[in-house]
Amino acid sequence: MRNVLGLVDLTLLGVGATLGTGVYILAGQIARQTAGPGVVLSFLIAAFASLLAALCYAELAAVVPTAGTAYSYTYVGVGEFTAFFVGWNLILEYAIATASVSRAFSNYVDVVTGNVIRTWSMRSVPLRGSFLAEYPGFLAVGFISLLAALLALGVKESTLFNNVCSLLNLITVIVTVVAGSCTSNVANWSIAREDIPAEKHAGVGGFLPFGVTGVLAGASTCFFGYVGFDTITACGEEARNPKRNIPLSILLTLGVICAVYLAVSMVVTMMVPYYEQDLEAPFPSAFEKVGLPVVSWIVTIGAMFAMTTRVVSPRCSASRLTADFPHLSMVGSMFPLPRVLLTMAADGMLFRSLALVSTRTGTSLRSTLLAWLMSSSMALLFNLEQLIDMMSIGTLTAYIMVAVSVVQIRSVSVPVPSESIFDDSLLYRVEAGTDATTPLSTGRVLKAVLNYERLQEPSYVTSWVVPLVPFLPYLSILLNMSLMMMMNWGTWTRFGVWLLIGLMVYFLYSVWHSTLAEMQQLDRKPESQDRVSTLPEDLMLSNQQRLSNDSLAGTEPNNKT
Incomplete structure (x- = not known):
C-alpha cells in the first residue's frame, strides 16, 4: 500500500467518519426527550467516555501501525482467537453500516423525486418476510457500487472525495452556529416550571428539567455521536509517519467533534425552548421559528454533504437511526x-x-469486491432496522478489547514460560518463547484485566502513552460494558448467531491456515524472543509479514545479546 495520507487527510477522514447529519438532529432530540439544556453536559460526559477509548487507540496505533484497527491490536495484545472475533464483528459492523447508510440515502433521494422508486418497486418486485425489506434496494446498491469503485481507484482519490464533503459539512456547521448565536436567548436555559405548557411533559424546567438522571441517559446516546474516529486506524499502512500522525489525528478528531457538539447543543437549546424542539429536524425548524428560513435551507443543503457521514430518511426510522447511530x-x-x-x-x-494488493492502485481489489458484495447484499434484501443494534455491540466490543490490549501489553515484563492452552497471544509467545497448542485466549483476557500488579511504563518508544494505566483502560472497559448491557435480547440473539457462524469459520478454516499455525508446523518461533524492549517490532515482523521494516520501526532496536 502507498504511504500518501498526511495529518490533515487523516483528521478529515476521522471527522468525516464521525460528524454527519446527526450533528443537526441529535442535540435537539436529546434536549426534547431526555436532558433539556443539560444536553451540553451529556455531550461533555460522552466526550470523556470516548476519550478513554481514543487514548487506548492512540497508543496502540503508534505501536501497531497496520490496517487492521482493533483486530490487529487484539491480535498483538490478547491473541489470535479473540482477535478473530473482534475482526469478525468489525466486518459485520462495517457491512451493516454501509448498507444502512446507502439504503437511507436512496430513500432520501426517492422522497425528493416523489417516491417514484418506492412506488414502482412495491408494485413490481415486492419482498415478503419479516427479515426482508419492503422492496429491493437497487438504488442503494448503485450508491455502494460507486463508492466501491472510488475506493478501488486508490486511497488518495477516496480521501479527496471525503475531504471535500467533510470541509463543506464543517462550513455548514459553522454557518449554523454563527447564525444561531445571533438569535440565541440564554433565558431558554432557565425557564420556570409554571411557564411550561402542561401538555408538553417537559419536566421541572430550568437547566436540568429531567434531573441528573436525564443528563446521564442522554450521555449514553451522545456517546455514539463520537464513534468513528477508529476509521483513522485503518490507514496504518497508507499514512505518512503513522506512529505520529495516526495518534495525533485521533485526538484532533475527537477534539473537533467535541467542540462542534458543544457549540451546536448550546445554540439549539438557546434558540428555541427545549420542549419545542422538532424531533425530526431541530435546526431547520428552529431557524423557521426565529425568522431565518434562508439559513434553514442552508442547513438542509449542507446536510447533503454530511450524507457521506450520516443519512436521515423519513422511511428508515430516521429519528431512531440518527439518535442511536449519528456516526x-x-x-x-x-x-x-x-x-x-x-x-x-x-x-x-x-x-x-x-x-493481494494491486501494484497499480495500491489497494486490495479482491477485499474491496468482497466488501461491496456483503454491503450490497444487505442493502438489496434485508430489513436493516433489525440489524443496526448489532453495530453498537461490534463497536463496544472493539473498544473493550483495545483497552484490554493496552493493559496486557503493559503487563509484560518478565518471561515466564508456560504450556497453558490459554496463552496464545503473539505478545506472550515473544515473551515466553513457547507455542500454544490450542488457539484459545480467554484466559489472557482475564489475566490482562485482573493481573495489574505487573503493569509498568511501556518498554517501547512511542509517540503516545495512555496515562494512569490501568485505571483509565479499566474505566473504559466498565463504561463500554455497561452500554452493552443496555442492548435488548433480540440484538444479543442475532449477535450470538453471528458469533456461532464465526466459530465455525475459525475452527474449520482459520485455525488451520493462520500464520501462527504455519509457524508451529514449521517449528518456528519469532526472532529475538528474549528482547522485551523491542517487543512491538519483533511481534509485527511475525504477525504482519507483508510490512517492511522501515514502515514498522520507529526506533532502533535495543539489542540484548
Whole structure:
C-alpha cells in the first residue's frame, strides 16, 4: 500500500467518519426527550467516555501501525482467537453500516423525486418476510457500487472525495452556529416550571428539567455521536509517519467533534425552548421559528454533504437511526472494511488471496469486491432496522478489547514460560518463547484485566502513552460494558448467531491456515524472543509479514545479546 495520507487527510477522514447529519438532529432530540439544556453536559460526559477509548487507540496505533484497527491490536495484545472475533464483528459492523447508510440515502433521494422508486418497486418486485425489506434496494446498491469503485481507484482519490464533503459539512456547521448565536436567548436555559405548557411533559424546567438522571441517559446516546474516529486506524499502512500522525489525528478528531457538539447543543437549546424542539429536524425548524428560513435551507443543503457521514430518511426510522447511530458514514463505514478483510487474510484468518494488493492502485481489489458484495447484499434484501443494534455491540466490543490490549501489553515484563492452552497471544509467545497448542485466549483476557500488579511504563518508544494505566483502560472497559448491557435480547440473539457462524469459520478454516499455525508446523518461533524492549517490532515482523521494516520501526532496536 502507498504511504500518501498526511495529518490533515487523516483528521478529515476521522471527522468525516464521525460528524454527519446527526450533528443537526441529535442535540435537539436529546434536549426534547431526555436532558433539556443539560444536553451540553451529556455531550461533555460522552466526550470523556470516548476519550478513554481514543487514548487506548492512540497508543496502540503508534505501536501497531497496520490496517487492521482493533483486530490487529487484539491480535498483538490478547491473541489470535479473540482477535478473530473482534475482526469478525468489525466486518459485520462495517457491512451493516454501509448498507444502512446507502439504503437511507436512496430513500432520501426517492422522497425528493416523489417516491417514484418506492412506488414502482412495491408494485413490481415486492419482498415478503419479516427479515426482508419492503422492496429491493437497487438504488442503494448503485450508491455502494460507486463508492466501491472510488475506493478501488486508490486511497488518495477516496480521501479527496471525503475531504471535500467533510470541509463543506464543517462550513455548514459553522454557518449554523454563527447564525444561531445571533438569535440565541440564554433565558431558554432557565425557564420556570409554571411557564411550561402542561401538555408538553417537559419536566421541572430550568437547566436540568429531567434531573441528573436525564443528563446521564442522554450521555449514553451522545456517546455514539463520537464513534468513528477508529476509521483513522485503518490507514496504518497508507499514512505518512503513522506512529505520529495516526495518534495525533485521533485526538484532533475527537477534539473537533467535541467542540462542534458543544457549540451546536448550546445554540439549539438557546434558540428555541427545549420542549419545542422538532424531533425530526431541530435546526431547520428552529431557524423557521426565529425568522431565518434562508439559513434553514442552508442547513438542509449542507446536510447533503454530511450524507457521506450520516443519512436521515423519513422511511428508515430516521429519528431512531440518527439518535442511536449519528456516526454512520458512507465513506467512513466502507473505507475500513476492505482493510480489515485484507489484514485478517494476511494473517490467514480468511483466504489469503484477499490480501493481494494491486501494484497499480495500491489497494486490495479482491477485499474491496468482497466488501461491496456483503454491503450490497444487505442493502438489496434485508430489513436493516433489525440489524443496526448489532453495530453498537461490534463497536463496544472493539473498544473493550483495545483497552484490554493496552493493559496486557503493559503487563509484560518478565518471561515466564508456560504450556497453558490459554496463552496464545503473539505478545506472550515473544515473551515466553513457547507455542500454544490450542488457539484459545480467554484466559489472557482475564489475566490482562485482573493481573495489574505487573503493569509498568511501556518498554517501547512511542509517540503516545495512555496515562494512569490501568485505571483509565479499566474505566473504559466498565463504561463500554455497561452500554452493552443496555442492548435488548433480540440484538444479543442475532449477535450470538453471528458469533456461532464465526466459530465455525475459525475452527474449520482459520485455525488451520493462520500464520501462527504455519509457524508451529514449521517449528518456528519469532526472532529475538528474549528482547522485551523491542517487543512491538519483533511481534509485527511475525504477525504482519507483508510490512517492511522501515514502515514498522520507529526506533532502533535495543539489542540484548
